[in-house]
Amino acid sequence: MAGSHTAPSTELGPALLLAERAALAAGVTLRELHDLDSMREARDLLHRVWRPAPDNPVMTPELLLVLAHSGSYVVAVEQDGRMIGTCLGLLSTAGLHSHIAAVDVGAVGRSIGFALKLHQRAWSLARGISTITWTYDPLVSRNAYFNLRKLGAVPTEYLPNFYGAMRDGVNAGTDSDRLLVRWDLTAGQAPRPTPGSGRTEEPPVVALDIGPDGHPVRGGRPGDLSGRTVLVRVPPDIEALRAGDRAVAGAWRPAVRDVLGGLMADGRHTVTTFTRDGWYVLSPRLEFDA
Template sequence: MSGTPTAAATAAAELTAQRAGVTLRELHGLDEMHEACRVLDRIWRPDPGNPLITPELLRVFAHSGSYVVGVDRGGRMVGFCLGFLASAGLHSHIAGVDDSVRGRNVGFAVKQHQRAWALARDITTVTWTFDPLISRNAYFNLTKLGAEPSEYLADFYGAMRDEVNAGTETDRLLVRWELTGEHAAGSAEGIPRTVTADVADPRTVVALDAKPDGRPAVGRRDGDTVLVRIPAEAEELRRTDPPLAREWRYALREVLGGLMAEGHTVTGFTRDGWYVIDRRQESQA
């Protein structure tokens, strides 16, 4: 058993949680569901009349076998994740940790726990969505975890009334995480999926970049490698300059969304903020 992918994933998940200083556990009781909803409220600060999810619905998910997991530290729930069964395997709908544990790799511990949980149930694919304009999330999902973008979803949730998403269209990137693949296995061992962006390479073109004034500049899309930049701090931009944030939203939708709609594959994301599409790799596939 010790040599199976499930056993290896479980060991990696336990080690990751230990290093992050947290404990992860499946939730079952209604009191636990209320606590999980309070965690979500602290993170997203939704309109009181429009909760992200209700305790009663969480209990149904848990009772029917979905992934309903709390993250504890020092006897207090500081994070939560919900995933439910879907046609692709498991769809991870919402995950978050509160400010008290940010920067401690708790999110990474959640995903490693989720991977082990899924493999123990013969589920080999996890999907989820994230805002493609948020650089730290793109790096975490594509580089640190090795998930692969599969679809660009324009304004997927419509207008949302929580403080995190209010005032912005909810474009999302749908990703697939193949749990037995080399990138997920490498992630469990702390090996990120790295790519490089060589703007000076004559075979590389820049499809989206920032002008000196910070506005988006749409460029070419016909190179062997296509690069798409996003701002380093889009969340701050939403607060300080909402019109510019919207301009970046529409530019990214046009460029990255357009390239993906044409069938091109995002092969990674760099530390300094570039989505990379390697069309040479596509031609060899």
């Protein structure tokens, strides 16, 4: 596995300090799990949050135990000795792949996800791992902002219906499109350069926006996108939209797949950031920029 036998990074000391501060700010502690009883507790928490179909468990305690014993990342988030969160990361050719996490509903909104990510970063750097990857639903605006803007992860691939038809309580009824992101752990959290800085650039092209009725509205002809910064909008709260108007919500999946997925697949643009008001910003790759 890439990086598994290299020396710990010089970034480790500051990373440990950042992780400790984030956990303290969230009012939690994080610890690795190694015993079967803890794995059962983690399994139960995963199931409470993701609500899988009875015949399709998210994870078994035995598999969690094997993964932890073989060196993967299996961690609990605890408050006053009670497990309120958990996360599983798998060793991969890229480094560490963060597969699934869960936080009890009563603990949401306390920056526990941020504490988990910084703990993952310190854990990885201690093992000579410099990259973490994971996937997320590109329609979930708050996750896009957290992953791309707050952490500085970079989308590398659009994966249409990656998991196929899902039957859990969170994803049921929608295709499981995902963005694969890559987080360079040695890059810190410094903001990346603004697309097009240092040169004259035409105004960005809006390739996908929200119409007055909430439906996606496509804009810009293919020829307009060459060498231009492109903006792709997603709804501010797709989960609320799915609960309130499934027809409108359902229109967004194919639209974002065609526009955002298409732009990423043709290799001429790369996603550089996500704005607080819900826009993916894509800049032309230098090798294609005339």
